[in-house]
Structure formats: structure tokens, C-alpha cells
Amino acid sequence: MPTPMLAPAAPLTAGFQLAELADANRPAQLPLVGHIAQILSVSPAVTHLLVRGSLASGTADRLSDVDFVIGVDDALLPAFTDALDDLMAVEAGVLLPGWPDSIVADLGGLGYVFLIPYDGKLQQVDLYLAPASKISAIRRKVTCAAVLDRDPAPPLDEDRRRAETFVAERVARPRTCAELLVEHLVLAVLLRKRLRRGQRFVAYAEWHLLHTATKDLIKAALAPTSRYWGWYQLREELALTPIGRACLADLDAAVTSPAVPTAQDVDAALDRVIALTERACPNALAGLTDAVTACRTYLELA
Structure with missing residues (x-):
């Protein structure tokens, strides 16, 4: 009905x-x-x-x-x-x-x-x-x-x-892993737009939002009951398993990237987060794989 x-x-x-x-x-x-x-x-x-x-x-x-x-x-x-x-x-x-x-x-x-x-x-x-x-x-x-x-x-x-x-x-309501993956893709589109316009200060702010979404994705996948939803206690909670250590390495690569990204930096961040999602919460990709590929193709052609 x-x-x-x-x-x-x-x-x-x-x-x-x-x-x-x-x-x-x-x-x-x-x-x-x-x-x-x-x-x-x-x-x-x-x-x-x-x-x-x-x-x-x-x-x-x-x-x-x-x-x-x-x-x-x-x-x-x-x-x-x-x-x-x-x-x-x-x-x-x-x-x-x-x-x-x-x-x-x-x-x-x-x-x-x-x-x-x-x-x-x-x-x-x-x-x-x-x-x-x-x-x-x-x-x-x-x-x-x-x-x-x-x-x-x-x-x-x-x-x-x-x-x-x-x-x-x-x-x-807490964001799901799938929603946080979508957030990365949307922020990538926003960042590409800021960079084409030369809006470096806005790009800086949205680049930080993307790193925060990566942190939240890791926490949602590996420590969903955590009492620490900021940047505290990450190693204490996540470095206990090989998957957790690999995810923290991805997050470290993100936060040590340039403060204002290039388009290539944005692409590299998406590569990292998709690999992270496949490793830590593969169910989040269910039904979204083709859409993620299409979105990235449009970004490359922009």
C-alpha cells in the first residue's frame, strides 16, 4: 500500500x-x-x-x-x-x-x-x-x-x-558506518568545489571534518559503545587488535596530510576510507559499491 x-x-x-x-x-x-x-x-x-x-x-x-x-x-x-x-x-x-x-x-x-x-x-x-x-x-x-x-x-x-x-x-541519533561512508563522499564533493573556487579557508575546515568522519567511522565500527566520541582514548580503545592498529595507521596518515588538500589528497583520502571500510565494517558497503564507484568516476571527470 x-x-x-x-x-x-x-x-x-x-x-x-x-x-x-x-x-x-x-x-x-x-x-x-x-x-x-x-x-x-x-x-x-x-x-x-x-x-x-x-x-x-x-x-x-x-x-x-x-x-x-x-x-x-x-x-x-x-x-x-x-x-x-x-x-x-x-x-x-x-x-x-x-x-x-x-x-x-x-x-x-x-x-x-x-x-x-x-x-x-x-x-x-x-x-x-x-x-x-x-x-x-x-x-x-x-x-x-x-x-x-x-x-x-x-x-x-x-x-x-x-x-x-x-x-x-x-x-x-549516532551515525551508522554506512552514513559515515556517505559523509566522506559528500565532503569530497564539497572539497573539490572549494578547491576549484580557491576557497582555501573553507577547504581547511571541511578537510578537518573529513578526518573527523574517518575517526567516527573507526569508532562506530570497532568501539560502538565507547564513552569517548572525541579524539581521546583512541589508542587505548583501538590498538588492541590488528584491524584496530591498521585503522589507526589510516587515521594517522589522514591527520598528517597537508592542512589544505589538493584534489589528489582528497582522492587518496577516499582510497584510504574505502579500504578502511572494507577492513573494519564491510557491511557498510552492502548495496553501495556501484554507487561509490559512480560517485568517484564523476569526481574524476569534474
Whole structure:
């Protein structure tokens, strides 16, 4: 039985509010904006589609990502979130499950990053799912261009509380090994973008995030019950087995690499983490091997 949040909504008109966005900067990504908007708007759970970031502010370049805030009926937010990976895989052809974005600012919702082959290139699509009850506040804080506005019924207090609890629990949930592997691939795409733009300071910050994801992947695989989720006690907990020592050697190679990477450094980091995953948590690669290969191929062709 199809889930209600993916059931067809009322037929769309040509009235996606793209004209203002196009007049602002005529971004090359505009067809992709329309494509993603069409996919998401089919769900009656979706109340608002807002484009934000450089596309909304008129500063987009050819490397800019497509960045949506998605208002979701408070009562349907958990079910819509759980269905999002399947929706994006079937309708948008994403390479990987969405990465739970730990970088995005907290606006009371959940961020996910998807990598989508589109027009021969790998495009980054950021989707921020927010309860519909929070959209007015988000609009006051963030520059947005509305693509779709629906008039939802006022949420019940119980639905609002349930949505807030769901968001808090999802943010606090530990990342799985598979999610941390996806995080490496997303960060590699971000780093390549920073390097092509000459954004060395941002590349430095995201390079550190990638090393942290490597550390977290090792801990999730080999010490999932650890009380130390920072950088403490790594040797004490992990150097007890040959696999643990090999993983620590990989982490040492990562943290002793240049502070600002080259594209070759990013490729080497991906080689290390894939070998580490095969060694320490091979189940994390189940169903992702072809997607990882495709993602890396797109990176090499960029």
C-alpha cells in the first residue's frame, strides 16, 4: 500500500514561482530546481518549497548547489523523512542515500545532502526538511525565494510537539558506518568545489571534518559503545587488535596530510576510507559499491 505522503497531490499548474528566481540571475541550475520541485511537490505532505543559498541571493555560479527548504505538514514529517531516500532514488536518480547534514544551521528541522547526476555532471542538492509550523520563522531568518506555497491547516499542538521530538531524536541519533561512508563522499564533493573556487579557508575546515568522519567511522565500527566520541582514548580503545592498529595507521596518515588538500589528497583520502571500510565494517558497503564507484568516476571527470 503506498504511503500517504507520496500519494499524488492536486495536478500542478505551470505556476511554480520560478520567474522571479530566473530574472534574478538566470542560473544554469534552474532546470534542476524545477525538476526537484516537481518531484517533491507531488506529495501532499509538502506545504512549502523555498530555494535558499546563492540561488536565492543571486550569487550562484556554475558550481553552486541546489538548496531547498521543504515545509512538511507537522503530522507527516516523520513518515515523509523516512520515505525521502526512496523518493529521491526512484524519482531523481540519486547516487547515494542522503547524508544527514551536520554542517547546516539549526532551523528546527533536518538537513540532507544528495548527489545527483544531472546533465552529465554530479550536482549537489541540499534538502532541509522543516515542520510547516516553523516556516514563517525560517523565512524571517533566511533569504529564500518561494517556489511553491500551499496553505496548510494549522497544526495541532500534539502534532507540533511530535514533530519537534522527532527532529531532536533524529539529530541525536549516532551515525551508522554506512552514513559515515556517505559523509566522506559528500565532503569530497564539497572539497573539490572549494578547491576549484580557491576557497582555501573553507577547504581547511571541511578537510578537518573529513578526518573527523574517518575517526567516527573507526569508532562506530570497532568501539560502538565507547564513552569517548572525541579524539581521546583512541589508542587505548583501538590498538588492541590488528584491524584496530591498521585503522589507526589510516587515521594517522589522514591527520598528517597537508592542512589544505589538493584534489589528489582528497582522492587518496577516499582510497584510504574505502579500504578502511572494507577492513573494519564491510557491511557498510552492502548495496553501495556501484554507487561509490559512480560517485568517484564523476569526481574524476569534474
